[in-house]
Amino acid sequence: MILFEDISKSYGENPLFAHVSFSIGKGEKVGLVGRNGSGKTTLFRLITKEEPCDGGRIYVPKGYRIGYLKQHLKLSEPTVLEEGALALQEEESHQHYKVEKILQGLGFSNEQLEQPPSLLSGGFQVRLSLAKALISEPDCLLLDEPTNYLDIVSIRWLGKFLESWPKECLIISHDRSFLDLVTTHSIMIHRSSIKKQKGKVDDLYRQILVEEELHEKTRQNLEQKKAKIEEFIDRFGAKATKASQAESRKKMLSKMPSLEKLNDLKHLNFNFNYFESPAKRLLHADNLSFSYDHEDRATPHLIHRFSLEVEIQDRIAIIGKNGEGKSTLLKLMASQIKPLQGQLLPSPHLRIGYFGQTNIDRLDKDNTIFEEIAKANPLLAAQEVLAIAGAMMFSKDAQEKKINVLSGGEKSRVLLGKILASSCNLLLLDEPTHHLDLESIEALKTALESFKGAYIFVTHNEDILSALPFNKIVHVKQNAQQLLIGGYEDFLSKMGWEEPEIFTKENKVLKKDPSESLVLRNHLKVLKNKISKTEKAIETKEGDLKKEEDRLMKASFDSKAKEIAETSKIIKAIQEELALLFEDWEKESEELEKLKSELLLKGYI
Structure with missing residues (x-):
């Protein structure tokens, strides 16, 4: 789980996003879209701490591992297979079959597995980087255009692999079909803001379009109301019989909110020029x-x-x-x-x-x-x-x-x-x-x-x-x-495509103790319920925080000093409660991972 709290980032006078808050929930696989230059890759760099936020903070739980595509690999092993095996966890260092399955799924031939990695083309080195990210099984995967150097067979394999990926994943991609197959949620960076929604990318685009149309209709209605009030003030402000009504409308006008007209976004808009040919x-x-x-x-x-x-x-x-x-x-x-x-x-x-x-x-x-x-x-x-x-x-x-x-x-x-x-x-x-x-x-x-x-x-x-x-x-x-x-x-x-067998983890065959298995499984169930309750409490508090922040914004707009002070205290208290809940969630999640590892090691799952 990653929490983004009131983050801002800009380059010079170019704001990418300002005061945005959202989260990547447990098990969510999120497609990240937006125009070129909107800040998608920058958001990844903020998560990995390659760049700092200008404001706000990104909360990553202690011990939470993030895996991502590295553009420049330091190659140290004599073969591609051994280079891939470097990404295995220490307790899995013998599981070369897992490395082989993932590399083959991404299009490496048996001959390439035994080649020195330095002989790989640039595209295959990117694939090797992707393979190492998958092999390492991090808590969250950050994938920036992972399909760019893959063919259709490998894209399909990766899609199925990520579809069954049990942890979090954040994917930048221009491939709609791939995103639709893999993701549970969509995020769009748009007009210096970030909007997250459950479902497919197209659903998010449609929702944003509806919201912008509603914004423009509301703005136009508001401007019409203001114009009528201003007309009344101009017409009757000097008349004694209407002076009090005109003054009342002036106060009404001063309290009415203003909505800015949304800037027209540039679109790629062209047609290829056709050279006439009489020949078929x-x-x-x-x-x-x-x-x-x-x-x-x-x-x-x-x-x-x-x-x-x-x-x-x-x-x-x-x-x-x-x-x-x-x-x-x-x-x-x-x-x-x-x-x-x-x-x-x-x-x-x-x-x-x-x-x-x-x-x-x-x-x-x-x-x-x-x-x-x-x-x-x-x-x-x-x-x-x-x-x-x-x-x-x-x-x-x-x-x-x-x-x-x-x-x-x-x-x-x-x-x-x-x-x-x-x-x-x-x-x-x-x-x-x-x-x-x-x-x-x-x-x-x-x-x-x-x-x-x-x-x-x-x-x-x-x-x-x-x-x-x-x-x-x-x-x-x-x-x-x-x-x-x-x-x-x-x-x-x-014809169709010949697709490789998707990687499945082999179960270890060990002597099992039924009573111990029952105790550990019950503990696992209790712990999962506990984490679920904590996550629901976090969601509730985040909802409370959003309501109070909206209330604070309205109070600031109306210049209500007393309400501003009261709301600020409430917000601070909720933020402190949220921090404690996240600490609980972090401890419980660490305990869950240790328990899962124990069950896996003993062959109970």
Whole structure:
């Protein structure tokens, strides 16, 4: 259980959140969403004490272990398996089967388990970090975009693993399907505030939309009432017969609350420019083969005799496990690399817009956002470049920022802006959603739905695969590429995914004492009931505290000094009672964990 009490955090004049309070309850698995730059990762850094709060406090019980994805691993062991085993608790140090199951679930092959971890790609090193976090079995997991470097099979495995995870978990993700599978609650950082709600992310978005519509209607009604009162005062204030009524209305007006108009939020809003093509066929890939080890004849080609006809209305998805050649295939189609065999036959009217990691890496770090987008099409007028950058949610001032200071999400938007700067009729998109927030992903889906040309999309996001109207699926598997005519649901029904067996803990076989087992189990039951009562008492007190804080706010607004003093005393007393309850909860939880360990060690659970 983690309690956030009146916390605030800002960078310079940019407030991320101010005076927010909430908690992560026992066993809750919470999806954390919000726009890029809203403070999601910062909240994680506050929990792990990598950064301090500007105000308020975060209460983490004594001995409560937090596990999180480390971006930079210190690798010390000779093999991946042994590196993963470092995360085992001391009493579990012999349980290498557990390490093996989790690593395999996250997509490591048997060969990779015996490799030196230093030979792993950046993506697989992130997977190793994720595996170590899972293996360590902390009290709370903090996962920042855990699906970014996983393929669909591994994402599904992780989803099932976390679905059965018995402890707390806080997950930042742009993958709606994954969050829906795993989470019990949702939190959104929005307008410098934090809102938590039980249920799915979409439910929380809808609730916030309803609340904002209600706020605006209330504000408008209030302004209309004020206007009528002001009109009465102006009209009758000077008349002796109405003077007392006018004075009364002045007092009424001074006591009426004011509601500020909510600022309009920027949205990614764009359409891809279509280059007209009279030809139905845009591109023909004829028996393409490719290998990165082309000098080694014993090594099979990564891409082997691949053929594909791309027509003007095609919506094509390329799917498969990591390392099977999806991005390589897209690079071949974009002529970023040359095939060892076969050829590409483009239509003379073909115009490609390519979004790939290599293109992001090729952004000129010394250019400003404006200069980089303008470079994509020298014929554009300055106003047109400004408009494109604006559609990518960059203000006029922000367009002067250099590429080298941008976040991953901002660089992705610059690359999208460069594609918008020129017309195209074939979009090649390699994981474009990796660094985009949920709102931006929705905007991209909308833009693709209205695009008149064709697109080929590499993604591991099943929400996107189900949402977009794909008519061809290319499944890349073990140096072969299978073409299926149909959408993602057709693929699932006709081919489907081979999923690894989900990790299950093996029960220890020990000689058991029935009487001792009964005593310990009864103690466990009593302790669980005790903790449940303490948690209910905490919830009740937190509700009392919220009521008194609301009362204090109203008293402050009405300038009632006596009520302010009384309410402040009550709040202080409740806070002291809460602190004692949390101490009790902490002691009881520690006792419960010790008892569970004893039962597990003796084979009673």
